Amino acid sequence: MPLLLFIVFCIGIIFEENDAQLLSAVKLSQSVPGLITYPDSLDWQTNGVVTPVQNYLDSSYMNAVVMVETIESLHAIATGTLQRGSIARVMDCCATNMTYGCIKSLGGICTYDDYPNVLGKCQTSVCQPFASFDTVDEYYGLNDTALLPLIQKSTLFVGFYPPEQVFLRYKGGIFQETNCSEANTMYALQLVGYDNTEKGDLYWTAKNHWGEWKDWGESGYIRILRGANICGFGSLVYQPVVSAVTTTAKSIPITTSSNTSQLGLTLKILFFVLVLYTAYL
Numbered sequence: 001m002p003l004l005l006f007i008v009f010c011i012g013i014i015f016e017e018n019d020a021q022l023l024s025a026v027k028l029s030q031s032v033p034g035l036i037t038y039p040d041s042l043d044w045q046t047n048g049v050v051t052p053v054q055n056y057l058d059s060s061y062m063n064a065v066v067m068v069e070t071i072e073s074l075h076a077i078a079t080g081t082l083q084r085g086s087i088a089r090v091m092d093c094c095a096t097n098m099t100y101g102c103i104k105s106l107g108g109i110c111t112y113d114d115y116p117n118v119l120g121k122c123q124t125s126v127c128q129p130f131a132s133f134d135t136v137d138e139y140y141g142l143n144d145t146a147l148l149p150l151i152q153k154s155t156l157f158v159g160f161y162p163p164e165q166v167f168l169r170y171k172g173g174i175f176q177e178t179n180c181s182e183a184n185t186m187y188a189l190q191l192v193g194y195d196n197t198e199k200g201d202l203y204w205t206a207k208n209h210w211g212e213w214k215d216w217g218e219s220g221y222i223r224i225l226r227g228a229n230i231c232g233f234g235s236l237v238y239q240p241v242v243s244a245v246t247t248t249a250k251s252i253p254i255t256t257s258s259n260t261s262q263l264g265l266t267l268k269i270l271f272f273v274l275v276l277y278t279a280y281l
């Protein structure tokens with residue numbers, strides 16, 4: 001009998017200790033349907049932290065372009081100053097290791113003006129980097145709805161896998177091709193915002209880097225149906241992050257959909273009932 005009491009007492013302590021963890025787990029699971037709400041729309045362009053559409057048709061530049069764009073925008077969000085970064089330097093110095101890690105090891109990005117053209121070999125002393133980041137968050141296989149909290153912080157590098165011919169012909173409207181395969185070529189885009197049409201269609205706004213090529217897209221941008229993982233949208237996402245930076249992002253209203261501390265109360269009541277029952281035995 002005292003042994004049984006002791007066991008129940010131990011279980012009670014475990015419950016108490018897990019209480020906080022349990023509660024935060026409940027909070028997380030509820031955050032999808034409505035614990036946290038985000039603005040109906042967001043466009044980092046209108047915040048003045050996105051450079052004009054670049055003109056790099058050569059697909060070997062694609063990753064360098066979008067990595068540099070996300071870093072220059074991150075810097076602009078943090079400092080209020082938007083400067084065009086040098087893609088050429090990344091092409092010269094990270095050719096065999098086209099990653100955020102390589103850019104970080106170079107001390108960040110230099111300005112376009114300091115290093116405008118590819119020189120054919122890495123010239124580290126030509127310029128002083130003006131912007132960098134601390135870490136890069138990587139996400140694979142996300143439901144694209146999960147990009148909503150991420151885009152509140154800064155722009156994102158996203159991989160997109162549309163059928164080549166459909167993508168090349170895109171002239172505007174909300175891209176919603178469904179005949180896609182991850183075997184398709186990846187296109188890298190800078191995700192800059194989201195909104196919805198008057199009809200209520202949700203979409204993402206992403207920046208390509210084909211300049212004025214054949215009047216592609218909507219002034220070089222593409223709108224992609226949101227919430228449907230169109231053509232692998234969300235399956236490859238990078239976000240450079242600067243720790244402890246206060247951004248100019250709009251504050252996010254937090255709404256609580258239910259009082260989660262009730263669970264803790266229930267567990268405590270359950271514990272005392274068990275103790276009383278055991279004592280009664």
Ligand SMILES: *[C@@H]1O[C@H](CO)[C@@H](O)[C@H](O)[C@H]1NC(C)=O
Pocket residue numbers: 097099101102105
């Ligand atoms: C790429 O560069 C980063 C940073 O210097 C390094 O950590 C990583 O190992 C490199 N990767 C390859 C494949 O060389």
Ligand SMILES: *[C@@H]1O[C@H](CO)[C@@H](O)[C@H](O)[C@H]1NC(C)=O
Pocket residue numbers: 032143144145227228229
């Ligand atoms: C993505 O998440 C949203 C919101 O939770 C959900 O409605 C939708 O069904 C999910 N889509 C997929 C493909 O799982």
Ligand SMILES: *[C@@H]1O[C@H](CO)[C@@H](O)[C@H](O)[C@H]1NC(C)=O
Pocket residue numbers: 163179
């Ligand atoms: C789907 O895409 C594949 C490969 O791109 C193509 O062969 C096929 O005809 C497409 N199907 C439809 C219905 O468009």
Ligand SMILES: *[C@@H]1O[C@H](CO)[C@@H](O)[C@H](O)[C@H]1NC(C)=O
Pocket residue numbers: 256258259260261
């Ligand atoms: C949740 O319950 C606690 C204690 O019962 C109370 O102090 C708190 O205000 C409640 N929170 C909400 C959002 O209702």
